[in-house]
Amino acid sequence: MRSKRTLITGNEAIGEGAIKAGCFFYAGYPITPQNELTAFMAKRMAEEKRVFIQAESEISAINMVFGASASGVRAMTSSSSPGISLKQEGISYLAGCELPAVIVNVQRGGPGLGNIAPSQSDYFQATRGGGHGDYHQIVLAPGSVQECFDFMFLAFNLADKYRNPVMVLLDAFLGQMAEAIEIPNSKIQIPNYKKDWALTGAKGRAPNIIRSLFLEEGALEKHNLRLQKKYKKIKDSEQLFEIGNKSNSEIVFVAYGISYRIAKEVSLLLQGKGLKVALFRPITLWPFPYQALRDLAKDKRAVFVFELSCGQMVEDVRLALGERLPVYFYGRAGGGVFTEKELLNFVEEKLNA
Amino acid sequence: MPEFKKPQTLKDKPFHYCPGCGHGIVHRIIAEIVEELGIRERTVGVAPVGCAVVAYDYWDFDTTEAAHGRALAVATAIKRCRPQLTVFTYQGDGDLVSIGIAETLHSANRGENLTCIFINNACYGMTGGQMAPTTLIGQKTATTPQGRDPKRGEGYPLKVPELLANLKGVVYAERTSVDSPANIIKTRQAVKKAFLNQIEEKGFSLVEVLSQCPTIWGLSPVQAVKWVREVMTKEFPLGRVK
Secondary structure (H helix, E strand, C coil): CCEEEEEEEHHHHHHHHHHHCCCCEEEECCCCCCHHHHHHHHHHHHHCCCEEEECCCHHHHHHHHHHHHHCCCCEEEEECHHHHHHCHHHHHHHHHHCCCEEEEEEEECCCCCCCCCECCCCHHHHHHCCCCCCCCCEEECCCCHHHHHHHHHHHHHHHHHHCCEEEEEEEHHHHHCEEEEEEECCCCCCCCCCCCCCCCCCCCCCCCEECCCCCCCCHHHHHHHHHHHHHHHHHHHCCCEEEECCCCCCEEEECCHHHHHHHHHHHHHHHHCCCCEEEEEECEEECCCHHHHHHHHCCCCEEEEEECCCCCHHHHHHHHHCCCCCEEEEECCCCCCCCHHHHHHHHHHHHHC | CCCCCCCCCECCCCCCCCCCCCHHHHHHHHHHHHHHCCCHHHEEEECCCCHHHHHHHCECCEEECCCCCCHHHHHHHHHHHCCCCEEEEEEEHHHHHHHCHHHHHHHHHCCCCCEEEEEECCCECCCCCECCCCCCCCCCECCECCCCCHHHCCCCCCCHHHHHCCCCCEEEEEEEECCCHHHHHHHHHHHHHHHHHHHCCCCEEEEEEECCCHHHHCCCHHHHHHHHHHHHHHHCCCEECC
């Protein structure tokens, strides 16, 4: 397939990916560091004769996405950490009503207003629910600007396939940095998802009802158990990850997003010193690829986890590995970003201890 | 002479509402208008959180729930994505005026081509009768046991049509009631106009309906309609505001 090489930021790549993936509705609200995405969508959605709305609030934006999705179109919103907190009730409703939607979180430092620097401290919120009730959203973590573009197809397809919200989780670094990416010239085929549940007017069929309310005794438990069955299916069939230097390596680095890029550089430095490092990058943060990590780590000396947080994904790594081998964590908080040297020193210190 | 019967747009299911409640009357009025205008197959209703949360159990056309206060955000997106549909919200005073006031003002200010039916019963009915933004001065509720008092910081009854009338995006705002056959007929005419405005692509229309809540008010159904007529309309005058 012929493609065009384009220098573009992560935020813009998300937007162009969404457009190419058939996103028909976008609602957003200003918040740094994702404003370029909202501005990009304002321009591009109009060019494509699709719907863009600058909502009066983050809450309104996610509920507009609810309405758009209920009408059967591909719908998305984007924000950054504090704004994503405001959207959690809406995401819970999307999950409860089984409406597909894509939510982009370009993470910044928290808690509270925090700052506008890169962070990965919304991992718990993204992977553990965030809103109320027993539900899950699928979480995709791009590791490059190319993946910001590519994963929008994946995000919308998974959302439609499972009638479930999907979060694309990146950070201020990936959102703001520019890389050269391949954008296909021709139209990318999108699978045809039948949306016979959508609100399109009850013509020649019984009325469609979108609801998450189940008051009759036992009805809500039944609904929940059905949702759990769906989540199990997602866990069984949608785990994505990347593995590097699988064989002959002594230790494993686990990281995602921008942290993975830094960890990868550190692994090259260590290789130069004669220590071979395996790399593990979860791409779906939910469902987390526990078994793949277990398999990779089974004959290794130690595992190192690097995150731009005080330690969130590391809990999933420990869930995967238990006490079988040492799991060391190094993180930076509140918008701090580790350097290669910092990580190198940490690894050498732990291995020589 | 036309035969009086249940509109086809209402399911064959008895309303769960309390005796004397206004919801059943307004549900039926909407169903009648949808049938009369021949738009059942392109109508989408957005139900609120409140006593009317299960309105979709009664209306025989596409309907969705919405998070508390967000019906107009949901409706905005449905209408923008599928402009051929006729989309309306049905919301109570807590939903539309308190938790959802931002969505109310901004969808009205954007001039969304929507129909908004607003039920004002001066209280939160479903949750046990707490103070609403529309609760009258002196009215006792679960959270104003001594009667609503602006001097205690409990504010004043909020008048929605008057508030929206200042917004350029609003084409029609009227207050009606369902306390008598004459006023029910007027409500029917107002609801019809609010639907027609959308079909004619005129913009945002709101009908506020003063509706009795005998259970929470602690009145009989007959006393309740009398209270609407003699007390409530003094604070909330009936008629077209815009």
